[in-house]
Amino acid sequence: MKNSSNQFKSVNSLKVLFCLLLFPFQFNSYSKTIPLVTNGKSDYVIVISSKETESEKKAALLLQKYVSQISGFGLPISNQLVKRKKAIYINISNAIQNPDGFSIKTKNESLFIEGGSKKGCIYGVVTLLEKYMGCRNYSATYKDIPFNKNINLPEINLTDAPKNDCRIVYIVDKVGQEFYDWNRLNSVDEIFAEGYYVHTFGKLVPWQEYFKTHPEYFSEMNGKRNIDQLCLSNPDVLKLTIEKLKKEMALQSNENYWSVSQNDNFSYCQCEKCSKIIAEEGSPSGPIIRFVNEVAKQFPDKIISTLAYEYSRKAPLITKPAKNVQVMLCTIELNRSKAIEDDKGSESFKNDIIEWGKICNHIYLWDYDIDFANSVSPFPNLHVLQPNIQFFVKNNVSAHFQQANASVGSEFSELKVYLLSRLLWNPNADVSQITNEFLEGYYGKASPWIKKYIEKLESELKKSGDGLDIYEHPTSHQNTFLSQNNINEYNTFFDNAEKAAQNDATQLLHVKVARLPLQFAIMEIGKNDMFGPRGWYTEKNGDYTVIPEKVQMIEDFYSVCNQANIDHLNESGLTPKSYYESTKRFIDVQVKGNLSFKKKVTSSQTPSPQYSKGDLAYLTNGVRGDSNYKVHWLGWDGIDFDLTLDLEKTVKAKTIEISSLWDAKSWILHPAGVRCLVSENGKDFTEVGNIQTEGNQEKADVNKVFLFNAPQKNIRYVKFEVKGTKQLPQWHPSAGSKSWVFIDEIVVK
Incomplete structure (x- = not known):
């Protein structure tokens, strides 16, 4: 067959x-x-x-x-x-x-x-x-x-x-109900009312409807009301929430689980009443649990779910969740390289799960199993999956959401689903037997080499002592488990695996998909070291030549993505096509004929030191940023700013360009507009163009180039007046919060 x-x-x-x-x-x-x-x-x-x-x-x-x-x-x-x-x-x-x-x-x-x-x-x-x-x-x-x-x-x-009543492994791809049933998994839609899973405050009391007339319904911070969260001590907010749920429950009368939970940001109300409750309860979870308990009273036949997430993770000292309240306890801050129970850096979480276990009837554990920023990147965490699930179960957890963001192309996605599903059914299952069974069946004759790769990667991680962060970049490990020597050995494993699978086209494609994270790491580390020993270019007498093997790698990477129908490479929805095009753009270094190469840039507002160390030299290093905002990009948060380039001598130029990035899930939007001016003396500037960004940016190209025609006269200084979008628009889940502008290469030719 x-x-x-x-x-x-x-x-x-x-x-x-x-x-x-x-x-x-x-x-x-x-x-x-x-x-x-x-x-x-x-x-x-x-x-x-x-x-x-x-x-x-x-x-x-x-x-x-x-x-x-x-x-x-x-x-x-x-x-x-x-x-x-x-x-x-x-x-x-x-x-x-x-x-x-x-x-x-x-x-x-x-x-x-x-x-x-x-x-x-x-x-x-x-x-x-x-x-x-x-x-x-x-x-x-x-x-x-x-x-x-x-x-x-x-x-x-x-x-x-099963040991656990609710067993969810989050799968992004549409896999069909039979696949869930075969792996004995639940889905979110099977458990929760439609539209009421998490982060529902904005749905229950929409700021678009109420903030203008009733700012007191929303969170107060530093004496000012904002739309980030609700004010949970306000009785009208409770009334509106209950009314909304009654209407919604009438439409979905068979659904039992309803989320009343904080929005996905770091704010929480600190008005006088809420602050008093927080002080009494010893945690910002206090106002949440008191509020949710009142909601739960009105719906005794339903389960009202809420989050213990980031600022609300610590259990309250006084108030216990009602019998029909479910608490979703989240591990988002934790290190993924060590089992939680063995990791000294996870002590606060261990205390939190114990304390919630003492007072809560329903704990729903939300765990994270993937690098969200770069899901097609080496992330050797298979060894912690079983001990973590065992730890959760030991602490009275029987409902699990393993956020593996499983999709074709994500690192060992299929293996993770296979393993996690069996561990959620039986936390004491034989991991080695399950893993070997999968590798032999999925990779065939190539399985011994895939196993060697997995074991070597894990061994090198443990040897390094590195942590694993769910938003990290492979450059974080370029000197440890992703060192050049290690990568050489990993490549040998995959060369042998491809050779072993060469007579089975399907299993060969499985091997090539498994190799994508390694190729991604090689390419990304190379971007960070563009002209160095691991970079994309060799230099001789001032001439830069791209390395053919690296160019072939991005071509192979894109080809395999297309063959395997991979449609995204991270949580933000980066497509293989966008990554391919932005990488080709990135490696097209702007050196020859670029009058701005390595020239000095000043800024009216200092960029954030979080990205490329805030070093303005990145704007003229000859390398265009690609789709990853953490590499070769500079960021400004919620402000307008000016950038001024000094070409060091007067020149006649034809074109001037500056580029921006769009990554809405990371709160990054293209600037609202960029005005370009030029000067010969640095005092008297003449406008050469003013380009506005059209549309609401709900969907946009990842990279935008603002291209200006230079005047036919001598210039030395180029100024860009960048107008930020400042706030996330209404279509965004975090509408009203500050938006970022990310800028990269300035090119003058």
Whole structure:
């Protein structure tokens, strides 16, 4: 069953033999067996109740589908509960207390799959297919379905249930419900009311509707009201919130979980009343829990969810969350290179989870498993996944949101989903066995080399003592686990892996996708060291020549992204095309004929030292910034500013340009406009152009070039008057907060 679109993996006779050896109990290995299918035919019928509950029906259809793919025979489904000699009975049972638990039992010549009230039947069928028929579902597009016209099941007496009630691994790609079910995962939409997951204050009491007439509904900081958060001590805010929820709940009456939670920023109300509550409770979570408890009183049959996130992470000293209040405890600040329980830098979080556990009935743990700024970048954190989940469970957590942002192209995305899903079901599962199973199935003959790469990367990280931050850039580790010597060894592993997989086009593409993060790191480190030993250029007698192998790398990178249908490279939605184009732009150094190269620039307002150290020399270093605001860009926060370039002598130029960056998720917008002026003496300036940015910038090109035609006269000084957007517009989730302007290369030719 071979398919070039990667939907299914064919299994030849040798592979079948391997399966027989790997799973000796599956086929003809017990003295008492159930001959489910013989020579491609069967007398068996799948029997479900006449009520045909959703879980039973889905389970039956799933079993029918995969038995047909294995053997070529589609078992009939009946809802007539007539006693049969040869049947597979699938039904929900009150005896299974866990709603997702199940039992699989053989008796005489029949098979009984009983499940809990939610998805137990479905999970029972999935387990039967995996454990006793050798099926594997490695990703949404890659399955391993053995082919065998004879399916003989052994005697079975198996019961199982998940340790955690809610098991979410956040998957960005649309993978379909079957993939979630196969991995025994929940989705956000399955649990929460639509539009009411997190950061809902802005939805419950919209500032666009109320701020102008009632600024007192919103947070006060430094004596001034702002739209960042709500004032939770204001009784009218509580009234409006309850009214809004009543209307919304009437539209989604079957939904049980509703979020009443802070917006995604660092502000919180510090008015006199809120400050008093914060002082009493010892934490900004105090006003939140008191407010949410009042909301929860009005909806006793619902679960009201709120965040313990950043400033609100510490539990209140006095007020306990109501019985129907869920607290989402978030780990966003923590280091990802060490298990939380073993990391001295995570002491405050460890204390927080213990304190919340003492007072809260429902803790929903929100963990982070990926580099959000550069998801296609080496981020060796596989070794901390199990101990962290075990730590959470030990501290009374039974609902999990693992934010892996899983998508094709993200570093080992498929492996992370495969591993995390199994650990959320059973935190004590054998990680080594699960990992090896995945690597062998997904990468085939290349798996030993992929395993060597993973182990070496992890070993070098541990040796270095480096931390891992979820918004880091690969240059953070260019002298440790991403040193040139280490990268040389990693490349050898991948060269061997590609060679091993060369006869299987699908698995070869898997290997090439796994290599993308390494290539990304090489290219990004090279950008940071543009003319150095790890850079993109060699220099001889003042002439700069781009290294052909590096140019080929960006071409290969972009080609693999297209082959694998990768549509973004980070949380901000950077597309492979944008990255490719901006990288090509970046490596097109502006040296030859560039009159501004390495000339001095001054600014009326000092740029932030957070980015490129605020060094204005980056504006004339000959390198255009690409899509990553942390490399070769300078940033100004919520202000207008002037930049003045001194060409050191009078010249006649044809064109003048300056560029800006757009990354709305990082609060970066193009300037509202740029005015360009020139002067010969540095005192008397003449305008040569004034370019305004059109549109509301909800969508924009990543890079914008402001290009001006120079006057046909001698000039020495060039001034840019940059008008910032200053505030994020209404379409932005953090509307009203300050917006950034990022500027890069000034080029005069």
